[in-house]
Amino acid sequence: MRGGLLTDRQIEVLRYRKKGLTQQQIADIIHTSKSNVSSIEKNARENIQIAKETMSLFYALDASHLCTLEGGSDLFDSAPLIIQEAGKTGISLNTDLIDLINRLRAEYPDGIHGRLIREDIEVFLRNDGKLYFG
Numbered sequence: 001m002r003g004g005l006l007t008d009r010q011i012e013v014l015r016y017r018k019k020g021l022t023q024q025q026i027a028d029i030i031h032t033s034k035s036n037v038s039s040i041e042k043n044a045r046e047n048i049q050i051a052k053e054t055m056s057l058f059y060a061l062d063a064s065h066l067c068t069l070e071g072g073s074d075l076f077d078s079a080p081l082i083i084q085e086a087g088k089t090g091i092s093l094n095t096d097l098i099d100l101i102n103r104l105r106a107e108y109p110d111g112i113h114g115r116l117i118r119e120d121i122e123v124f125l126r127n128d129g130k131l132y133f134g
Helices: 008-018 023-030 034-060 075-089 097-107
Strands: 064-069 121-125 131-133
Touching: 008 023, 008 034, 023 034, 034 131, 064 075, 075 097, 075 121, 097 131
Parallel strands: none
Antiparallel strands: 064 121, 121 131
C-alpha cells in the first residue's frame, strides 16, 4: 500500500505508536533519537490532518453551505443547529445527534475541547444528506 503524503519512516513510526510503543522504544528499534521520533510523528500527524482537510474540501465542492458553528459556543447547543438547518432544506441527514457530536470531535480534536467549540466550523450539506466540515 502506498503511503500518500506519508514517508516510509512516518508510516513505520505510526505503526509502532499504534501498537502502544513509546517514542523512546521506537527510537531504540529504529536506531535514532527520541526527539527525531517525536519530529517524525509530529510531521506525520500534520500530513494526515492536511490530507483530511483536503478531502473535506474536495467533497464539500458538491455541497452547499448550511451553517457556521461559532467559536466560543457550546457543542451541545450548536450541533442541534445543524439538524435544524438541514431540516429547513428538506434533505434528510445520514446521521443522528450523538454521531454528529462524535464526528465533530473526531474531525476537530484541536478545535473542540470538551463542550467548547474553540474556532468557527463551517458546515456543508450535500444533496445525499452527507455533511462536511471546513
